[in-house]
Amino acid sequence: MKDWNDRWSNINKYLDRSGPYTDPGFKPGEQVKSFLHEECKVLVIGAGGLGCELLKNLAMMGFKDIHVIDMDTIDVSNLNRQFLFRPEDINKSKAIAAAEFITKRVPGVKVTPYFGKIQDKDEEYYSQFKIIICGLDSVEARRWINATLVNLADMDYPETIKPLIDGGTEGFKGQARVILPGITACYECSLDMHTKPVSYPMCTIANTPRIPEHCIEYASVVEFPKAFPDRKVDTDSVEDLTWIYQCALNRANQFNIEGVTYQLTQGVVKHIIPSIASTNAIIAAACANEAFKIATNCTSYLNNYFMYMGDNGIYTHTFELDKKDNCPVCGFEQIQMTINPKLKLKDFIQMLMDKPNISIKKPSLATPSKALYMQAPKNLEMATRPNLEKTLDELVDESEEVVVTDPSLPISMHIGFTYSLDEKIVDDVVNA
Template sequence: MTDYANVGTTTPSSGRMLSDMEDVHEDHEQPHPIEEEQEEPEEEEGVMLALDSPQIQAALEACKILVIGAGGLGCEILKNLALTGFKEIHVIDMDTIDLSNLNRQFLFRPKDVGQPKATVAAEFVMQRVPGVKIVPYFGKIQDKDDEYYSQFQIVICGLDSIEARRWINAKLVEMIDEEDPQSLKPLIDGGTEGFKGQARVILPTINSCYECSLDMFNKPTTFPICTIANTPRLPEHCIEWASVLEWPRVWGKDTKYDTDNPEHISWLYRTATERAEKFNISGVTYSLTQGVVKNIIPAIASTNAIIAASCCNEVFKIATGSPYLDNYMMYTGNDGIYTYTFQHQKKPECPVCGQIAASAELDREMSLEDLIESLKERPDVQLKRPSLRTASKSLYMQAPPALEEATRPNLEKKLEDLIEAGEYITVTDVALPVSIQLKVSWKE
């Protein structure tokens, strides 16, 4: 593996980059005689090398990159990395190309609709950029094991899913071996939301990880059950009714719809349309149904381009041993162009990279059900269906059904009847890649 720390320490003072500038002027007048008499300056110490220098080319060729996501951000990232000079790139995406993607995901064409994004994007870039090898995988990041992820030097994310980000963040932290420096895989994460975006550099176990900053992200918009059940007024109310109330009634509460399954989305769309017609509500569309159930924020091509460029710039700096972002850049393009970079602090009690358990000062009179609801409202963990247990017993388990039924009576019990001060509660959840440890103390 190339020693990136020693790359990028000298530069020719002439500052030639990418190509010989003489070629541009071959049809113009010759330079002034005084310029012809100047001697070529000697190399001197500097801060960076020309992009076409052998040292930088060697560093880029030795660096194997994993790109997660081949959508709006992913297309930009793949193009940027290939044109920068990285020679081996792998890309993972579980989605297929939809007609609505074509306005901003420029690697795709109408003939590609229905095809895997990862496969089409890889083939397109390899056709346009000779010498680059892009290996696609059509599937989930959870399909791959530690051995797969260990082959890469850098991982870069262009995802629209918080759950997927949390999973890969936890996986890279979990893979750290203090005896093996190569087990540390820098994670470059980009995200966009309309005219806003962010790019960040995560060094697992060293600086703030994705889970440390979870409370910075807004929780998905929700609607009161009474409104969607009785007095819907918006197309979103009808879609929520179809997904929250009708789906479990028709298919069973243990059967969860898959937001990436076109058949499931089509069922929700048809059901929401029937509901909307009953209440004379217009505006229910297939794309809106997708947007509501997947909490999709409209994407803007210019924002994707800016954030992808920032992410790829950080990848290039890490690969060539240059100073990189420390560690969080926020971008806003609503009323102009504004960026702000700051160091997000690592949380000692972070469930993924922290070293200590979070303390929980609880009311001994509150019920276990109230505790579970309060955990679901916490912005720093964003739980969906938490299960709780102590070292000696299960307090409440969401699954399997037999265990859920056995622990259900505990929901109405007071906490002081179930646990003692100083005990640890282990919280697991489908939305959480690892467990949370809560050290209990009582409010006085």
């Protein structure tokens, strides 16, 4: 559809002329407007509370080629804040329903949906976009797309650097950030800043549960491993969450506790903090503004972290998050560790899982010559399981490199060892 006269008059006020706050490289005129409307293909990951706001904002700001990915379907509980959806949309794909709404409501804007996981797409798919914006509630998904874009970036070819704008909310708090893969701090650099999930004492959930969350946690960490000893809970599996919900409901009935629902079960198992519409709107607006600034170069974009704390009044704060040299995703190619050679492999794996700057869940380890421990397939896991009780010096020479892979990341980490028998030594992760 052809634009009518003055359709973008408000937007053009920023694009038709320079001003005291415009970026030195900004060139006003028809070329930048044409790029915004016709060439700037944008991907929105997530069509929930943040995603709905983002899609609306981007469409109204002049972005006409928008893609959206979401693996969830619409639940009745979404309708109070995810305003693109209606009661008749319940059980439909969020991505498809949101795309249909925007396409119908904003003439000339094309929104292409994908109902599925971001992991279903490859680097070629992500390389087609100029900007990628995340409106996710999953740390694992953020880490995956961050690592994918860092891996895609080649400093010799600027067009391979895909700006990633990440938004997130927790109740009345929120953040927006701009990540330039390979240049600025990436998402992995800030993992140790995350709020630790709420945990409940085992003695309480096992013996004297008092609230619905105790019953859900008991079903998740006690009953599920008993019923399924060979695997962990898949937080994205409807079957797993339904099993936990039913188990928690039965336990709640035993202790006369009310309030166990499927939605609450999702929140406890996935550590989701309830979303608030006003916070979503503020953070989505901040993310959309950054996308507009990056696309048009009309003013400097955020450098690089914006925080909103609505529980302390309307308070915002910005700062520059520094890139970490020892980041396993955007740092140097090899991580060097000084470590006791008598450490058992199983303890080393647990140490990797506990380190906030690595933060992996199901690592598989190998050297160039042999597999140390593989999580899958089952026959390989069984074949390498005896290595868990062996010490590092039995398995790895000091000159060898250990390659670590994990389902949560699309890249591998390379670790080099320096052995030391000093009892006071604390494993020191530095760059090689």
